[in-house]
Amino acid sequence: MPRKIRIRSDRVGLPPGTLVYTGEKRLEEVKITLIEYGPELFKERELKAFEQCLVPKGESTVTWVNVSGIHRVENLEMLGECFGIHPLILEDVISTEQRPKVEDLEEYLYIRLKHLDYDEVRGEVTIEQVSVILGSGYVLSFQETGGNFFAPIVERLRNGRGRLRKLGADYLAYALLDLVIDKYFVVLEKAGYRIEALEEELVGNPGREVLHPIHHLRREMILLRRSTWPLREAIVSLERRESPLIKDSTVIYLRDLYDHTVQVIDTVETFREILTGMLELYLSSVSNRLNSVMKVLTIIATIFMPLTFIAGVYGMNFKYMPELEWHWGYPLVMLSMLLIAVSMLAYFKVKRWI
Numbered sequence: 001m002p003r004k005i006r007i008r009s010d011r012v013g014l015p016p017g018t019l020v021y022t023g024e025k026r027l028e029e030v031k032i033t034l035i036e037y038g039p040e041l042f043k044e045r046e047l048k049a050f051e052q053c054l055v056p057k058g059e060s061t062v063t064w065v066n067v068s069g070i071h072r073v074e075n076l077e078m079l080g081e082c083f084g085i086h087p088l089i090l091e092d093v094i095s096t097e098q099r100p101k102v103e104d105l106e107e108y109l110y111i112r113l114k115h116l117d118y119d120e121v122r123g124e125v126t127i128e129q130v131s132v133i134l135g136s137g138y139v140l141s142f143q144e145t146g147g148n149f150f151a152p153i154v155e156r157l158r159n160g161r162g163r164l165r166k167l168g169a170d171y172l173a174y175a176l177l178d179l180v181i182d183k184y185f186v187v188l189e190k191a192g193y194r195i196e197a198l199e200e201e202l203v204g205n206p207g208r209e210v211l212h213p214i215h216h217l218r219r220e221m222i223l224l225r226r227s228t229w230p231l232r233e234a235i236v237s238l239e240r241r242e243s244p245l246i247k248d249s250t251v252i253y254l255r256d257l258y259d260h261t262v263q264v265i266d267t268v269e270t271f272r273e274i275l276t277g278m279l280e281l282y283l284s285s286v287s288n289r290l291n292s293v294m295k296v297l298t299i300i301a302t303i304f305m306p307l308t309f310i311a312g313v314y315g316m317n318f319k320y321m322p323e324l325e326w327h328w329g330y331p332l333v334m335l336s337m338l339l340i341a342v343s344m345l346a347y348f349k350v351k352r353w354i
Helices: 073-083 087-094 151-159 169-204 208-239 248-313 329-350
Strands: 031-038 041-047 062-068 101-104 108-119 124-135 138-143
Touching: 031 151, 041 151, 062 073, 062 169, 073 087, 073 138, 087 108, 087 124, 101 208, 108 169, 108 208, 124 169, 124 208, 138 169, 151 169, 169 208, 169 248, 208 248, 248 329
Parallel strands: 062 138
Antiparallel strands: 031 041, 031 062, 101 108, 108 124, 124 138
């Protein structure tokens, strides 16, 4: 899980639009991929730096620039100058702790969302910010790390299957968003398996060892909720077709994307309720065990109260106590104490207190 608080003191006092990377420090090389495609065209190459402007070369072709690694701000500055991206938008690209949103700047659309994945090795959800800029005939995408989770889209373009090569840049932007949201279902599926296993363990053996996994899953659900609720608003704004960059033929796909987002939100809320119920069940189990212990101790104390009274009376050692001289006095007192204890146990049994 990511840290709850990120240090942002490096930005204090700087002018708006100053590019300062605030994410985790990274040493890997930045990977820049340039893809130009059309119905009968596909070109792909990797760039080490932006040596020249990468503007679209024709109306029927789409230019896609994917930047994997945003910790080198000089690449973003050059790309911003090439495509005319506002410095505040570039600042949002490298600010990795902001909520998903969509901004319409007339000449282009800026879309920011969170890419979530499940790390099998560490057993936790990983989060990464993804930014997409949609312009006329081009798409710019920015990944926080050097991961290659857009590989399925590249493979579809390379093979020329489906409608991706035939449609415009807006459909490519939709495909990128759809791939990110599909990963949410993978994360939820893994979380569902873990919740089912925890439920069985909690019912069978409600010990302290299940408390930490429940708390960990609740944090993951909070992370998913923070990532999906703003995304729902962003997709609604895209679906309204207020920007001419979104064609009518793409709106139906955005509606499907909205349905997927709503489904993710419903699943997240359901899991949150289940985890809350599991936590309440754990607390109830702990309380019941404590009540059982206190019940046994109370019964023992109640039984010994009259016995203690009798022992205390005959332990006062007064000189003139007639019972002290009886030959059968000691056995009778012990027998009386035994009868009192058995009678009280029988009474508790009749009242169903034990």
